[in-house]
Amino acid sequence: MAREKFQTLTEQMFYILLCLRRECCGVDIMDEAARMTGGQVVIGPGTLYSLLDSFLTQGFIRETGVEGRRRSYCITPAGERRLEEEYRRLLRQAGDYEARREGETQ
Amino acid sequence: MERRLERMAARGWLLERATSWGWTYRRAEPGEARYTVAYFPAASVFDSGPTDEQRTYADYCQAAGWELAAANGPLQFFRSTRPNPTPIDTDEATKLDTVRRTMRKSLLLPYGLLLAIWSLNLFTRLDDFRRRPLSLLSSNSSLALLALLAFLVVYLAAVLVDYGVWAARSRRRVAEGGRCLPTHSRARLAGGAVGLGLAGLMLLAFFTELSTPGGRLILLYTFGGMALIIGLSQGLMALLKKRGASRGAVRGWFFAACVLLAVVYSAGMLPLAGVLGGSGLLREGQPAEVYTDSRGWTWDIYRDDLPVTLEQLGFSVTGADHCTYTAEESRSILLTDRQYVQRAMARDSQLPELSYRVVEIPWGWLRGLVLRQ
Numbered sequence: 240m241a242r243e244k245f246q247t248l249t250e251q252m253f254y255i256l257l258c259l260r261r262e263c264c265g266v267d268i269m270d271e272a273a274r275m276t277g278g279q280v281v282i283g284p285g286t287l288y289s290l291l292d293s294f295l296t297q298g299f300i301r302e303t304g305v306e307g308r309r310r311s312y313c314i315t316p317a318g319e320r321r322l323e324e325e326y327r328r329l330l331r332q333a334g335d336y337e338a339r340r341e342g343e344t345q
Numbered sequence: 346m347e348r349r350l351e352r353m354a355a356r357g358w359l360l361e362r363a364t365s366w367g368w369t370y371r372r373a374e375p376g377e378a379r380y381t382v383a384y385f386p387a388a389s390v391f392d393s394g395p396t397d398e399q400r401t402y403a404d405y406c407q408a409a410g411w412e413l414a415a416a417n418g419p420l421q422f423f424r425s426t427r428p429n430p431t432p433i434d435t436d437e438a439t440k441l442d443t444v445r446r447t448m449r450k451s452l453l454l455p456y457g458l459l460l461a462i463w464s465l466n467l468f469t470r471l472d473d474f475r476r477r478p479l480s481l482l483s484s485n486s487s488l489a490l491l492a493l494l495a496f497l498v499v500y501l502a503a504v505l506v507d508y509g510v511w512a513a514r515s516r517r518r519v520a521e522g523g524r525c526l527p528t529h530s531r532a533r534l535a536g537g538a539v540g541l542g543l544a545g546l547m548l549l550a551f552f553t554e555l556s557t558p559g560g561r562l563i564l565l566y567t568f569g570g571m572a573l574i575i576g577l578s579q580g581l582m583a584l585l586k587k588r589g590a591s592r593g594a595v596r597g598w599f600f601a602a603c604v605l606l607a608v609v610y611s612a613g614m615l616p617l618a619g620v621l622g623g624s625g626l627l628r629e630g631q632p633a634e635v636y637t638d639s640r641g642w643t644w645d646i647y648r649d650d651l652p653v654t655l656e657q658l659g660f661s662v663t664g665a666d667h668c669t670y671t672a673e674e675s676r677s678i679l680l681t682d683r684q685y686v687q688r689a690m691a692r693d694s695q696l697p698e699l700s701y702r703v704v705e706i707p708w709g710w711l712r713g714l715v716l717r718q
Contacts, residue, residue: 269405284433285443286436
C-alpha cells in the first residue's frame with residue numbers, strides 16, 4: 240500500500256509538501272494550506288497527522304525540531320523530487336487541456 | 346454513536362469518560378455540540394495516559410476546533426462547539442486506511458481468537474453429542490449452553506464477515522473517489538441482545554437443574570469464579586494505569602494475572618467436584634442406611650423405587666447382600682432419562698449387578714434420531 244499510495248499526490252498531499260518547503264510546524268500547515276488556496280483545499284487534523292506520518296516513513300519529509308509538543312518538519316530532497324514530478328504532471332495536464340481548447344477554436 | 350452523543354449534548358449531558366463497559370457523562374448547559382468519533386491506531390487500551398503522539402494528534406484537532414472529550418484505546422471522541430468545524434478527516438483514503446489499521450488490532454485479532462476457541466469448544470461438544478447423545482439431550486443446561494455457544498460462533502463469524510465485506514466495498518468506493526460505507530451498528534446491537542437473552546436462559550437452566558446444595562456450590566464457584574477473575578484482572582489493570590505504568594507493563598501484568606487466575610480457577614474445580622461428589626451433597630435425598638463391611642469400608646445404601654428388580658427377575662436377595670437401589674433421573678424439555686442400578690455391596694455376594702435405563706421421549710421426531718444412535 241505504501242508504494243502505490245503516492246503514485247499521484249492528492250491535493251492535500253501536494254499542499255502539505257508545498258508548505259514544508261519552508262520549515263513549518265505541524266499545526267500551522269492547516270492554516271497555511273487554507274490561506275494559500277483561499278479556503279479551497281482544507282486539510283483536516285486527522286488527515287494531516289496520518290499524511291505527515293506517511294511522509295516521514297516514505298522519507299519525503301523530516302522532523303527538524305521539537306518544542307515541547309510542537310513538532311516542526313521540513314521537506315527532504317526526495318520530497319522535493321516527488322513534488323516536482325507532480326508539478327510537471329499538473330503542467331502537462333494543463334497543457335493538454337489548453338492544446339485541446341485551442342484546437343477546437345481553430 | 347455520534348448522533349447519540351449529540352442528542353445527549355442537546356439535553357445537557359457531555360461525554361466525560363468512555364470505557365468498554367459504558368460511557369459516563371457530566372452535567373452541563375444543554376446546547377449544540379458536534380461529535381466525531383475518530384480512530385487513532387497507535388493508542389492502546391493498555392496506555393496509562395495519552396502518549397506523546399496522541400497529544401500531538403489532539404493538538405492538531407484542537408487547532409481545528411475539536412476538543413478531545415474521551416478516549417478508549419484507539420477510539421477517540423472529539424467534541425466541537427463551533428457551528429461548522431473542519432472535519433477531522435478530509436481524505437477518505439487516509440481515513441479508510443486508519444480504520445483498517447485500527448480494526449486489525451481491536452476487531453480481527455480478539456474476535457478471531459474468540460471465534461477459534463469457541464469453535465473448538467462447539468466442535469468438541471458436538472462430537473461428544475454424536476457419541477453420547479442422551480447426556481446432552483437430557484440436560485436443560487447443556488442444551489442451553491450449546492445453543493448459546495452455537496449462537497456466539499455464528500455471531501462472531503457474521504461480524505467478521507460483515508467487516509470484511511465493508512472493508513472490501515469501501516476500498517473500491519474510495520478508489521473511485523467516493524466515501525466509505527456506513528456500518529451496521531443496529532444489527533450488532535440486536536445480535537448482542539439475543540446473545541444476552543440466551544445467556545440468561547442458560548443461567549436459569551443451570552440454576553434450576555443443580556438444585557442440590559452441592560450443585561449450587563458448583564454454580565457459585567463457576568460463575569462467581571469467572572466474575573472474580575474478570576473483576577480482579579480489570580482492577581489490576583486500573584491500578585497499574587493509575588500508577589502510570591508503561592503500556593508493556595500494564596499489558597504484561599494483565600495477561601499474567603489472567604493466566605494465573607484461570608489456572609488456579611480450573612485447578613480448583615477438580616478437587617471441588619471430587620469432594621462434593623464424595624460427600625453426597627450432589628445427590629438428592631439421603632441414603633437409607635450406611636453399611637460398614639468387614640474391612641471397615643463404608644457404603645451408602647439407597648432404597649429408591651426401581652421398576653424392575655433382581656427379585657422380580659427371580660434372584661434371591663437377602664439382607665446379607667446389602668443391596669443398594671439407585672434411581673438417577675435427568676430431565677430436560679426434550680426428554681427424560683432414568684438410569685437404574687441395583688447392586689449388592691457385600692463382598693461375598695453372588696448377585697449380578699442390574700443396570701438399565703429408561704428414556705421417555707415425548708417427541709416423535711426425536712425418538713427416531715435417538716434410537717438410531
